[in-house]
Amino acid sequence: MQILTYSDKLYLDGECVVALGFFDGVHLGHRDMLARAKACAVSKKIPLCVFTFSSESEGLKGGNGRIYDTETRLSLLEEVQVDIAVVCDFSQVRDLSPDAFVEEILLKRLHATTAVCGFNFRYGKNACGNADTLRESMHKHGRECLVADAFLTEDGEPLSTTKIKGLLATGETERANAYLGTPYLIATTVEEGLHLGRSYGIPTLNQPFPKDTFLPKGGVYRSVAIVDGTVYHAVTNIGVCPTFGERPIHAETFIIGEGFSLYGKKIKVYLLGYLREEKRFENAESLKMQILVDKNRAITENGEIQWLATGQN
Secondary structure (H helix, E strand, O other): OEEEEOOOOOOOOOOEEEEEOOOOOOOHHHHHHHHHHHHHHHHHOOOEEEEEEOOOOOOOOOOOOEOOOHHHHHHHHHHOOOOEEEEEOHHHOOOOOHHHHHHHHHHHHOOEEEEEEEOOOEEOHHHOEEHHHHHHHHHHOOOEEEEEOOOEOOOOOEOOHHHHHHHHHOOOHHHHHHHHOOOEEEOOEOEOOOOHHHHOOOOOEEEEOOOOEOOOOOEEEEEEEEEOOEEEEEEEEEEOOHHHOOOOOEEEEEEOOOOOOOOOOEOEEEEEEEEEOOOOOOOHHHHHHHHHHHHHHHHHHHOOOOHHHOOOO
């Protein structure tokens, strides 16, 4: 996937289908819309381009944080076969009228033959544009607009990032993963810790969360880690490690049966299910015994880790 940063010098070389949205989580609703956009692009034999915003954009509403940072979102967009991603800082286009957005961005710079958006898409200054105005504007210029319907959950409500955050916040990881389409992902660089786990035979990998990231419920999860293309059973703690003195909230992962030294390397850790709350133990030996219990649960409950192809464990 080609990743481009939006600027006043950006012009794509040829026509494309443009999907519009922030795509936080790249959840099933987003995937459904992107599949429709991809099918359109394939039929026209042109690339599928996503126009999205940086997670760090000023003035972009984010509620209580993003599920994923920009880099992780882009990696997930690549997995669903997006050809081009244009990443824009919201401040660069926030004052454009809906018509100016279509004419300046979609037509002049991206050469969009078709715009694709969700039913609740808003754009333009003060978010005064919507799916209907986008359709009207594209048709006025002889172009096409496809509007994806809401992706409904089992209770008949439109799937939203807010709903997924709520599930992650309460430890309902399996349900959140089902809606995300692939298990919740931590993909940051391993930092050097205190080496305490290694000293008692359970080495762990410490990963920070990007600034302004929405955090899942603190506690211990069964997980898997991908190292150099190989998938390993793992146990991940999200929290402050109270047994050894509190630290900033981070993810700490024990890769079962391995003793990797991965400082400075970016790895992917997927959370598959919530095991228990984080707690303070009297000593390292008590913590070690509990981690062994967690390890056995993780191996048993993870089962055969063939979930990557389907997004299900």
